[in-house]
Amino acid sequence: MFDKSIKAFENANLFIPGGVNSPVRAFKSVNMNPVFFKSGKGSKMTDIDGNEYIDCVSSWGPLIFGHANEKVVEAISVASKNGTTYGASTEIETLVAKKITEMVPSIEKVRMVNSGTEATMSAIRLARGYTKKEKIIKFAGNYHGHGDSFLIKAGSGAVTLGLPDSPGVTKNIAKDTLIANFNNLSSVEQLFKENKSEIAAVIVEPIAGNMGLVKPRENFLDGLRKLCDSHNSLLIFDEVMTGFRVAKGGAQEIYEVSPDLTTLGKIIGGGLPVGAYGGKQEIMDMLAPNGPVYQAGTLSGNPLAMTAGLTVLNMLNQNVYDKLEIISKKIEDGWNKNIIETNTNAHIARQGSMITLFFSDKNEVINYDDALNLDVEKYAIYFKKMLEMGVYLPPSQYECLFLSSVIDEDDIEKLIISNRMALENIKDE
Numbered sequence: 001m002f003d004k005s006i007k008a009f010e011n012a013n014l015f016i017p018g019g020v021n022s023p024v025r026a027f028k029s030v031n032m033n034p035v036f037f038k039s040g041k042g043s044k045m046t047d048i049d050g051n052e053y054i055d056c057v058s059s060w061g062p063l064i065f066g067h068a069n070e071k072v073v074e075a076i077s078v079a080s081k082n083g084t085t086y087g088a089s090t091e092i093e094t095l096v097a098k099k100i101t102e103m104v105p106s107i108e109k110v111r112m113v114n115s116g117t118e119a120t121m122s123a124i125r126l127a128r129g130y131t132k133k134e135k136i137i138k139f140a141g142n143y144h145g146h147g148d149s150f151l152i153k154a155g156s157g158a159v160t161l162g163l164p165d166s167p168g169v170t171k172n173i174a175k176d177t178l179i180a181n182f183n184n185l186s187s188v189e190q191l192f193k194e195n196k197s198e199i200a201a202v203i204v205e206p207i208a209g210n211m212g213l214v215k216p217r218e219n220f221l222d223g224l225r226k227l228c229d230s231h232n233s234l235l236i237f238d239e240v241m242t243g244f245r246v247a248k249g250g251a252q253e254i255y256e257v258s259p260d261l262t263t264l265g266k267i268i269g270g271g272l273p274v275g276a277y278g279g280k281q282e283i284m285d286m287l288a289p290n291g292p293v294y295q296a297g298t299l300s301g302n303p304l305a306m307t308a309g310l311t312v313l314n315m316l317n318q319n320v321y322d323k324l325e326i327i328s329k330k331i332e333d334g335w336n337k338n339i340i341e342t343n344t345n346a347h348i349a350r351q352g353s354m355i356t357l358f359f360s361d362k363n364e365v366i367n368y369d370d371a372l373n374l375d376v377e378k379y380a381i382y383f384k385k386m387l388e389m390g391v392y393l394p395p396s397q398y399e400c401l402f403l404s405s406v407i408d409e410d411d412i413e414k415l416i417i418s419n420r421m422a423l424e425n426i427k428d429e
């Protein structure tokens, strides 16, 4: 079933470290060789052996309208005929920036970059420049891209591969990153106490999606807001994953907490590489050329990427989120029924179209310690069975599914039946 992919992986390994350009793609934690893809359309992706899958990953979030959406493809194709980059200003950059400020009210000004990693790295530099303080607080199991300051108890691929602290990050950088526990305000309070007047910012995934889906408990985000206010520190919401995904205005809209800075990525590029960070005007105006904090990018605000992004942002409205909610709820309900009827030690966490099926004895995962006790071996078996039945899930227990709005009734039925068969199969192993 995977002959060509196996061969392609051998070839890739000759020239690319680990055969992949991003570690989670290597399928290591699910004990398989990676599948190589050649095309996608709507809710489906096709691999180079010709197998078709319902895609539940959506390129880790960006493809909220599925693969090769006609409007997006058309917009990119028209834009490309006028040249792919100028390294100079275009009006579409302003249109995108304006649109973002309308969708995410806490953002008054926004700077475009080329990835989520760049967005978070730049946001903490800005926070440090603005507050004139050096330390940051992050949460165990949260992932903010691969910037040096963040590769300490990091989620996503780092926890998937068991490498939450990375060699190559110097002690000097690591000591300025303080680690608190997600959903635990007193752990944050303690760090503020021990590092009086030294905390530039608290950065958090307001809905954590990189240790599987973990929602904030009541008052957690609000409590962070208050702690930051009383210590003159900035609150940064990393909404690279949740932005435009859980709601038009991201997690901050749902939880009604307004951060000082927000980082964005994934959906914002409409499938092309884009990130952004924005927030209060007074803070953003510290950036060069207005202010002293330097940050730049040869391809930042690239016209193709801005065109794809704007096309997608313009298509997002409440109907889309209502539709995603209906699709996601049906899948959640079907899978829950399967979990109960097959008597599997598992449960589902869901926020809109972000879903994780946790293999766990506990009935809730609230932080990184809980996540570390998940049954990753069981997930690996589950993943493989689903893949063989034509369902593409994230190749890691520590990631979310990202459903797209083009998943139809047939897809939903297949997702529920396949899940049932996979869970029954696991029982027999």
Ligand SMILES: *Cc1c(COP(=O)(O)O)cnc(C)c1O
Pocket (backbone or CB within 6 Å): 114, 115, 116, 117, 118, 120, 143, 144, 145, 146, 205, 209, 210, 238, 239, 240, 241, 265, 266, 275
């Ligand atoms: C994906 C992600 C990033 C990193 O974005 P890249 O575009 O992969 O660099 C940062 N933060 C969060 C919350 C993410 O999910």
